[in-house]
Amino acid sequence: MTDRPPPPQTATPATARPWLARLHPSLFGMALGLLGLSGAWHRLQPAGVDAAGPLAEGLLAAALALLSGLLLLWLAKALRHGAVLRQELRHPVQGALLALMPVALLMAVALVAGRWPQTRDTLLPLALVVLAGQGWMAWRVVADLSTGKTPPELVTPALYLPTVPGGFVGAMALQALGFHGWATLLMGMGLGAWALLEMRILNRLFAGPLPLALRPTLGIEMAPASVGALAACVLWPDLPADAVMVALGVASGPVLAVLTRWRYWSEVPFNVGFWSFSFPLAAFAATTVEAVRRGGWPLSVAVTAVVLASAVQLFLLARTLVLVARGRLLPPV
Structure with missing residues (x-):
C-alpha cells in the first residue's frame, strides 16, 4: 500500500477573528460624511430654506451619536485587541485611514463650537489632544513616504488624510474656538502637505490601476481641494465670491477626475470604504452655498x-x- 500524502491543513478562516478586532477605520468616514452634510445644510438656513435648520440639527445629532459609539468601540478594541490595532497603525494604508478618527473629531468640534460658542472652553482641551494625535499620524505618513518605506503599490489618496484634510479641518476647529492666528498657520501647513504629497500620489494614480482593495479610497482624492476651499471660507468670512469660485474651479478638477474613472472603482463590491466619497462632496456643496451667498446668485x-x-x-x-x-x-481581513 502506498503512503498517502497527509491531508492539507485548512487555514483558519479570516472571519474567525472576533468582530471587534475587525472594526475598520473607514467606519469613521460615515460620521465624517454626516458631519460635513450637517454643515452644508446649516449654511442654507440663513438663506431662508425652512427645512435646512431641522435637517442640519438632526444630521449633527446622528453624526455625534455615531461618532461617540465608534469611539467607544475603538476603545474596547484597543483594550482587547491592542496587537491588532498596533498592526493597523503600522500599515501604510490602514494607519492613514485611522486619521479619519481625529479628522471627524475636529469636524465635530468645528460644528459644535461654531453653533454654540459657550462650549469653546470645554472643547479646547479635546481639540488640542486630538491635534497632537493627528500630528503624530501625519509625521509617520510623511516619514514613511520620504524614506521609501511605503511600497509603491500602497501609495493611495488615503495618505492625504492625516496631513491635508486633517490640517484644513483642524484649521476650521481652531477658528471656531477663537484662535484665528493658529488656524491660519494650520491652514498653511495643510497646503504645504498637499503640495508635498500631490506629486507622489498623482504619479502613482497615473501609473496604473490601484489594487482592487484600495480603489474605494479614490474618493479621498477629492478631499484636499474641496475641504481646502471650505476651510478658506470659514477662516475668511469676507472672502469675495470670485475667490470662492476660483477655489471651486480647482476643486472640480479632482471631482471630475474621480467621476471619469467610475468603471474603475465601480468594479469593487460595495464596502464602507466608499464613504470616502461623502465628506469631499459635502464640503464641495457647502462651498457652493458660500459662493452663492457671497455672490448673490440664485439660491x-x-x-x-x-x-x-x-x-x-x-x-x-x-x-x-x-x-x-x-x-x-466588517471586512473579513
Whole structure:
C-alpha cells in the first residue's frame, strides 16, 4: 500500500477573528460624511430654506451619536485587541485611514463650537489632544513616504488624510474656538502637505490601476481641494465670491477626475470604504452655498448642490444597511 500524502491543513478562516478586532477605520468616514452634510445644510438656513435648520440639527445629532459609539468601540478594541490595532497603525494604508478618527473629531468640534460658542472652553482641551494625535499620524505618513518605506503599490489618496484634510479641518476647529492666528498657520501647513504629497500620489494614480482593495479610497482624492476651499471660507468670512469660485474651479478638477474613472472603482463590491466619497462632496456643496451667498446668485444652485450631496449619502447609507442586514459590514481581513 502506498503512503498517502497527509491531508492539507485548512487555514483558519479570516472571519474567525472576533468582530471587534475587525472594526475598520473607514467606519469613521460615515460620521465624517454626516458631519460635513450637517454643515452644508446649516449654511442654507440663513438663506431662508425652512427645512435646512431641522435637517442640519438632526444630521449633527446622528453624526455625534455615531461618532461617540465608534469611539467607544475603538476603545474596547484597543483594550482587547491592542496587537491588532498596533498592526493597523503600522500599515501604510490602514494607519492613514485611522486619521479619519481625529479628522471627524475636529469636524465635530468645528460644528459644535461654531453653533454654540459657550462650549469653546470645554472643547479646547479635546481639540488640542486630538491635534497632537493627528500630528503624530501625519509625521509617520510623511516619514514613511520620504524614506521609501511605503511600497509603491500602497501609495493611495488615503495618505492625504492625516496631513491635508486633517490640517484644513483642524484649521476650521481652531477658528471656531477663537484662535484665528493658529488656524491660519494650520491652514498653511495643510497646503504645504498637499503640495508635498500631490506629486507622489498623482504619479502613482497615473501609473496604473490601484489594487482592487484600495480603489474605494479614490474618493479621498477629492478631499484636499474641496475641504481646502471650505476651510478658506470659514477662516475668511469676507472672502469675495470670485475667490470662492476660483477655489471651486480647482476643486472640480479632482471631482471630475474621480467621476471619469467610475468603471474603475465601480468594479469593487460595495464596502464602507466608499464613504470616502461623502465628506469631499459635502464640503464641495457647502462651498457652493458660500459662493452663492457671497455672490448673490440664485439660491436654487446652492440647494441643488446640497441635495445632490445628500442623495449620495442616502445611497451610501442604503447600501451600508444592506451590508449590515447580510452580516457583511466588517471586512473579513
